[in-house]
Amino acid sequence: MDLKSKRKRELDIRKKKRRKEIIKVALEVFKEKGIDNTKMTDVAKKAEFGVATLYRYFNTKADLVIETATLLWDEEINVINNMLNEKTFTELKAIKRVRKILELFLDIYYNHQDTLSFLEQFDNYIVKENIPEDKLENYEENVINIKESIIKAINEGKIDGSIRKDIDVDVFYVTITHSLMSLCQKLVLRGKILTNDNVVKENEQIQLLIDMAIDYISN
Structure with missing residues (x-):
């Protein structure tokens, strides 16, 4: 050189x-x-x-915002990938692996509330600024990595018999991750508004949603 x-x-x-x-x-x-x-x-x-x-x-500011969101997901993905590669995780039955992945939302709720708040703001910013899809390709790539982990576990569960064969993995993934993310963000950003909101603990609401999802796909 x-x-x-x-x-x-x-x-x-x-x-x-x-x-x-x-x-x-x-x-x-x-x-x-x-x-x-x-x-x-x-x-x-x-x-x-x-x-x-x-x-x-x-x-532009939009370029910087997208890069920060991409970095955030990249860091989260590294943590998730470490868990997915642990022997204690890979040896679990497929249905239990799906549960473990979904229970990451409990960890995010308790330990990364600033992340939930940022992602809510990011989504709103992208819509408000009308950011084109091609600018979000790198960001979306990291999000897809989580999707692939869930889909892999579900497909393996269909083979080992722990998960129903008629489950549409794309519909399940989008529905449950959006539901869990929305619930976590609601609990963090809007908290307890009505008196009735105090009746049930936050973690119990998240856990119930996870339990319902697992019951739905279980064979």
Whole structure:
């Protein structure tokens, strides 16, 4: 490698590192202030960059928002993948693996409420700003990784007899993940509004939804 190529490679590495640093800082700011309330100058100040530097890496706020959401899912996926690769998980019967995956929502509810809040804001921002689908390809790729884990377990359950053969895996996946995510976000963002909301504990509502889903697909 000649000197010019070496310098270019080093410059590219520094740029990628700085870009990731900006994304991480932006995620912190978005979680703290809210996506709508955050300006690019807020991110630049927190990252200790000039705003002009920030715009050299991200043309628009929307581009930065999408990158932060992609990073967030990427980090969550790494945690999930670690669990999916554990021997104690892979040796479980398929139906129990599906339950374990769905019970991740309980962990998210208890330990990652800022993530639930951010994802709710992200969805609203994408709709409000009318972001085209092609800009969400990298973000969607991480979401699909979770889908594949559930679908794999369900299909294996159909073979080992623990899961009904007539289950439409796509319908089940979309319905249950949307239901669990919506419930968790409702409990975090809107909390207890009516007196009747105090009757049942939050975790019991999430667990019941998981139990209903497992009962539905069980053979």
